[in-house]
Amino acid sequence: MKLIKPLTITLLVTTSIFAQSTMCFKENHNSMATIESTKLDGGECKSTYSLLEMKEKGYSVEDIKITTSNNGKYNFIYILKDSVSNSNFSNTSNQNSTFNQKDLENRIIKRMEEKKKKEIEEKKIREIISLKKEGKEIYTQKCQSCHGVNGEKSAYNVATPLRDMSIDDMSHAIGRYTNSHEFGYGYNIIMRPIAANTTETALRKIKAYLDSINKK
Structure with a gap:
């Protein structure tokens, strides 16, 4: 150009x-x-x-x-x-x-x-688009059945809806599910294998996707 x-x-x-x-x-x-x-x-x-x-x-x-x-x-x-x-x-x-x-x-x-x-701006936009696309795939496979299409559901009526959680909140919850048998109101057995296989990078992609579809 x-x-x-x-x-x-x-x-x-x-x-x-x-x-x-x-x-x-x-x-x-x-x-x-x-x-x-x-x-x-x-x-x-x-x-x-x-x-x-x-x-x-x-x-x-x-x-x-x-x-x-x-x-x-x-x-x-x-x-x-x-x-x-x-x-x-x-x-x-x-x-x-x-x-x-x-x-x-x-x-x-x-x-x-x-x-x-x-x-630089175009690179950031491409990265965001990539995060959203990959986040959608991860969310659909791992999270949607319990947390709703838009992350709006309170899983088993005890969890905070994912769309309302910050990335720090999500990271903290994943860590607790992975390392504590007592965390999760008795539903640890369901979340623990998922949490153990969800990386920080995957969480950020999920968060980017949920933010993109829940814009106010």
Whole structure:
């Protein structure tokens, strides 16, 4: 997915000669050693040209910014200037160039951060969906017959409905059923084998499923 549309800065000068700068980038790249031969995104690179290929087209590196992602990979931002640039630009043009390049750099970094945030949010959503799906399977097989379709029943009229229990309450009950013969109002013989084979991870899946179907 491209972070931004191709961005190109055209610098106005006091003469008929002009210079063109473009900003290209690559995020989450594995190695510094291979970046120059890797296709760059954005600007005139267009996910088609590498830094080496841009140099062959007449561009030179005017500036570079390298940052490290949380996953240990590298993010690169290149400011490339084409070969027609010369030293006859006014100070105003140079200041405008610096300002625009910095602005573009900030925009790309912001998009990178937004994309990373979105990826984290999407990952959480996928995890929740997976928890609910697996929780439904576990609940249907192990719990539904006694605790009701939605966890609304008080099993044998003595237990707290599962939908009303916190994950800590459920974990405590499972532990007591597993380790104490006296817990469970005489129904330990029914729950103990189930409790002994229900892990903390399974409980969290069950809880996620029950919460999803009992939303108020």
